[in-house]
Amino acid sequence: MLELIDDQPIKAQYKTLVSSEKTNASLELVVSNPNPSQEPSSSQTTSNSQIKPSFMAEVQLRGPNLYSLLARDPSHYLECELILETEERDLDSLEPGAVICHFPNISDEKLQDHIWLDDTLYGIIMIQFQIKLLEQLLLFCATHYASKLIIFADDVQADALGVYQDFLTYKDQTLTYKGEKTEMVIPADQATFDAWVDFMERITIDFRQTLWREQRSNPFIRQYLKNHPLV
Secondary structure, three states, X not given: OOOOOOHXXXXXXXXXXXXXXXXXXXXXXXXXXXXXXXXXXXXXXXXXXXXXXXXXXXXXXXXXXXXXXXXXXXXXXXXXEEEEEEOOXXXXXOOOEEEEEEOOOOOOHHHHHXXXXXXXXXXXXXXXXXXXXXXXXXXXXXHOOEEEEXXXXXXXXXXXXXXXXXXXXXXXXXXXXXXXXXXEEEEOXXXXXXXXXXXXXXXXXXXXXXXXXXXXXXXXHHHHHHHOOOO
16 A cells, blocks of 8 residues: 655654754656556455555564564565664764675565556556655664665665665675675765655655556556555
8 A cells, every 4th residue: 555654753753863954856657558458357456455564564683783673564465574784883982884785685475466566556566665765764764763775685776776876975896795786875964864755755656656557558557556556
């Protein structure tokens, strides 16, 4: 379910931990054009009473300076586990540290079946999942007094994270103990978090407008909105 984000409580939560200024970002959505005569089969639909929660995240301690972030979107059959490392600092150091995130590939087979392989729905749902992941990562950084988030991902996953592009201060290939990865750095300050929450709100509004507009000619979006009403 796509939910409009009330940013004020989230921002207040973050402001109790870190502080700074604001930035901007933008995203362009490519809309698919399926065959209007092709209707989703009734066996692939669900009633509103069966709608599941849209997003859940849980952080668990795995060892010294090692955590896992388990994120799930049961309503769209998405789930992934991100491994997080907090950078060790000297006890006398006043400099904030960093959080290192090992970003996994996100399995999407069940999602593809759920949305009848529709490109528009796929793009919207995956991007929504990714932006909620970064929100959780920035909150984790604030909790651990980190000044930056360092993401390591393979080439395929890094390319899929285009929604993060305007917030990156660094992106390049690097060699890790798991082989060559794409390294991406995002500031973890108040300015970035405020800008990200504003971006989440704008993109959610854009996505809602896209769904309502495209449902007129897209039977898959029309059926999706019956199963996932926009509250």
